[in-house]
Amino acid sequence: MAHEHKLAIFRGLLKFKNNVQKIWGVLVFLALVTAVEVALGIIKPASLTGTYVLGMKLLNWIFIILTLVKAYYIAWDFMHLRDEKPSLRRAVVWTGVFLILYLAFILLVEGNYIYDVMHNTFITWNF
Amino acid sequence: MEATANTGTEGKVWGGGNQPLNASYGKMMMWFFILSDALTFSGFLVAYGFSRFKNIDTWPIADEVFTHVPFFHGNYPMYYVAFMTFILIMSSVTMVLAVDAGHKLQKTKVIWYMLLTVIGGLIFVGSQAWEWATFIKGDYGAIETRSGKILQFVDADDHKKRVAIGDIANPMAKEREQHQSKDGIWYMKESPLPSYEVKEVVSGFMENPNVLVRIEDINEKGEKIVLDRAASEAALKSGVEVVEGANLIHNEYGNRLFADFFFFITGFHGFHVFSGVVINIVIFLNVILGTYERRGHYEMVEKVGLYWHFVDLVWVFVFTFFYLV
Numbered sequence: 001m002a003h004e005h006k007l008a009i010f011r012g013l014l015k016f017k018n019n020v021q022k023i024w025g026v027l028v029f030l031a032l033v034t035a036v037e038v039a040l041g042i043i044k045p046a047s048l049t050g051t052y053v054l055g056m057k058l059l060n061w062i063f064i065i066l067t068l069v070k071a072y073y074i075a076w077d078f079m080h081l082r083d084e085k086p087s088l089r090r091a092v093v094w095t096g097v098f099l100i101l102y103l104a105f106i107l108l109v110e111g112n113y114i115y116d117v118m119h120n121t122f123i124t125w126n127f
Numbered sequence: 128m129e130a131t132a133n134t135g136t137e138g139k140v141w142g143g144g145n146q147p148l149n150a151s152y153g154k155m156m157m158w159f160f161i162l163s164d165a166l167t168f169s170g171f172l173v174a175y176g177f178s179r180f181k182n183i184d185t186w187p188i189a190d191e192v193f194t195h196v197p198f199f200h201g202n203y204p205m206y207y208v209a210f211m212t213f214i215l216i217m218s219s220v221t222m223v224l225a226v227d228a229g230h231k232l233q234k235t236k237v238i239w240y241m242l243l244t245v246i247g248g249l250i251f252v253g254s255q256a257w258e259w260a261t262f263i264k265g266d267y268g269a270i271e272t273r274s275g276k277i278l279q280f281v282d283a284d285d286h287k288k289r290v291a292i293g294d295i296a297n298p299m300a301k302e303r304e305q306h307q308s309k310d311g312i313w314y315m316k317e318s319p320l321p322s323y324e325v326k327e328v329v330s331g332f333m334e335n336p337n338v339l340v341r342i343e344d345i346n347e348k349g350e351k352i353v354l355d356r357a358a359s360e361a362a363l364k365s366g367v368e369v370v371e372g373a374n375l376i377h378n379e380y381g382n383r384l385f386a387d388f389f390f391f392i393t394g395f396h397g398f399h400v401f402s403g404v405v406i407n408i409v410i411f412l413n414v415i416l417g418t419y420e421r422r423g424h425y426e427m428v429e430k431v432g433l434y435w436h437f438v439d440l441v442w443v444f445v446f447t448f449f450y451l452v
Contacts, residue, residue: 019227027220031213038209041190041451049349060452067447071440078223078436088148092158100169107173111180118181127274127365 006082009073026077033066157430161437164399168441171395172448175388185276185343187381188351189450195261208450211254212442215400218247219439222407226432229425234414237428241411244435248404255397262389265372268292268321269379270328272365277381279341279351280332286353290338292369295331296323321369329363343381389449396445399438406431 005019009026016022040048040059048059076082081089118125148155179186190204197207225240267289270278280295282288301324306317332338340359344352354362370379378386410431419425 020224023220023223023227027216030216034209034212034216037447037451038205041205063447063451067443070443074219074436074440074443078219078439079433080223080226085149088150088158091148092162096162096165096169099166100173103169104173104176107177108180111177112183114181115183119184125274126272126276 004083005080009077022077026073030070030073033070037063037066151426153426153430154433157433161433164437165441168392168395168444171388171392172444175392175448178384178388182382182384184345185382186345187343187378187385188345188349191351192262192380192385193258193450194266197257205450207254207258208446211251211258212446214247214254215251215439215442218244218251219436221247222432222435226425226429229419229428232420232425234417234420237414237425238411241407241414241428245404245407245411248400248407248435252397252400252404255393255400258393259390262386263372263374265370265379266291267379268323268369268371270325270363270366271368271370271377272362273367274365275383276343277370277379278362278366279379280338281341281353283337283339283356286339286341289341292323292328292371295335295338296327297331297334299324299327299330321371323369325366325369328369329366332363333360392445392449396438396441399441403431403435403438407435 005022007017007019007022008015009022009029014025016025040062044059048062049057051058053061075093081092150158193208194202194204195207196203221240221243225237225244228236228240267279268291269280270292272278280290280292282290305320306315332340336356338359339356340354340362341351342354342362346352368377370377372379373386373389375383375387375390377383380386410427413419413427414425419427
């Protein structure tokens with residue numbers, strides 16, 4: 001059990017006096033990020049839905065990045081990976097990240113391909 | 128931890144005497160489980176992505192589907208899910224506080240924080256049950272065509288305003304009743320018939336020039352396409368079934384796969400929350416009984432805490448990929 005807590009988040013930008021304070025700080029941050037996500041999801045600014053980056057709407061990129069930010073703070077501070085040995089942290093995180101990216105890449109490309117095949121065919125799917 | 132056999136390696140790295148990752152056996156196994164469970168969930172979510180990419184131009188728009196808040200009427204996209212997300216994050220916080228109090232061996236604090244965590248979990252599961260019920264019950268109803276496409280109805284003046292099939296249908300003499308076991312020896316189970324028949328809805332539509340048909344396809348602006356009057360009437364000719372609400376076979380909101388994945392993914396996650404609540408209650412009782420007080424450490428609280436946070440972590444992704452993106 002890791003009894004010592006690393007009390008700084010945002011790469012040392014924000015330091016807390018004790019662990020309980022850090023937990024509340026992280027909660028405030030996560031709530032803020034969620035609020036931003038929901039606000040963007042309801043407003044859907046045209047500037048963000050109309051712009052495409054790497055074939056995906058900018059808004060969706062923002063959602064995914066904010067989600068990863070949230071996931072980072074949940075894993076690092078709530079699941080206290082920050083206080084674990086780097087070897088344990090890497091064994092857990094890198095394995096997951098690698099396999100999930102791999103799976104996502106393969107299936108999304110395949111899904112896109114099937115869409116193209118169904119779309120450019122002589123068969124109608126709407127009869 | 129004591130070695131059961133004398134191998135002469137005690138205290139060395141492979142003797143099991145020390146912990147190279149500085150984590151106990153139980154905690155390591157919890158991380159093993161969490162990692163494999165994360166891969167299961169990502170498998171589901173990626174499968175969802177696959178089906179969505181495959182039907183990218185006809186996929187339902189989530190904030191047109193989930194627009195209800197309990198006890199309130201009207202159109203409130205997303206608010207309730209955001210509330211659920213916040214509840215789950217909040218119960219994650221009380222869980223970390225319980226773990227923190229456990230490190231300091233403060234039994235009363237652990238008890239209270241565990242209780243709050245359990246309550247948060249229950250609110251979340253209850254909310255999810257309510258979401259399911261609303262989703263299954265449906266909103267406006269729709270017509271399903273021969274090819275399984277969904278035709279919905281909107282107001283001709285305001286395309287954002289949906290029209291329920293109940294508002295336009297012309298009641299007629301019913302052609303058939305639901306088949307029930309008392310009606311014959313040869314009984315095959317039949318699901319309840321929808322409140323209206325296709326011809327009732329179609330005849331009502333013909334008399335209502337103010338209503339148009341909205342199809343599944345999405346235009347460049349990301350909105351569902353609304354047909355003009357002539358095309359609407361033509362489209363309705365291929366209608367074969369009235370759909371109200373959603374189940375695993377029919378889905379009034381659009382593509383049926385959307386409903387299938389909704390039930391599957393949020394159901395699987397809800398089951399995790401449910402089992403998390405059960406495990407939390409067990410630990411909660413153990414804390415009250417003083418089990419960990421006698422053991423001298425509260426590592427069990429930390430281990431279930433890891434699981435509970437993981438459930439929260441998964442929800443963050445489900446929230447994004449199901450409701451936002």
